[in-house]
Amino acid sequence: MKYFVKFFVVTLTVFICTYAVAEQKVAFLDMTYILNKSKAGEGAQDFLKKKFKENQKKFADKEIQLKKEENDLLQAKASLTKEEYQKKATDLRKKVASYQKERRESLEKLAKQRTDAKAQLIKKLDPILESFLSENSISLIVDKKHVVKGDNQLDITKKIVEKLDKELPSINLN
Secondary structure, eight states: OHHHHHHHHHHHHHHHHHHHHTOOOEEEEOHHHHHHHSHHHHHHHHHHHHHHHHHHHHHHHHHHHHHHHHHHHHHHGGGSOHHHHHHHHHHHHHHHHHHHHHHHHHHHHHHHHHHHHHHHHHHHHHHHHHHHHHHTTOOEEEEGGGOSSOOGGGBOHHHHHHHHHHHOSOOOOO
16 A cells, blocks of 8 residues: 555656646747748749749750751761761760750759758748747747647747848848
């Protein structure tokens, strides 16, 4: 009986302590929404889409020109000497290689700019989240994509976007 009382007291103490610790505030936010719908995020996306379309048009025009040169070379093959044809074919291959390199570098530059924009947003977002945590006595913020179900009152996405828009209205990507 003496052990039963001790067991009961210890169990009750554990439950009370666990309940006291479980009263922590938790909130969630949608990082994708913040990165895409904040003023700075939208501005960066618009800039990157515009650059991508410009590059795509430029490279499409260049590709058409290279195909035309290739067709012209193939049509002129019969009238050219073997050495002339080899020289022109080599020049064309160099142009194609240069085109591919330029296109790859352009895509890599856009990817780097996108990564830099995301890093700038997250860097500016971190202190905003820290201050929001302390102001509202929140102990944990979880990304919305990891939440199965939750009360919409715990979603702080819009509040964070408003603060981020005040702190960082745009991102310089040049």
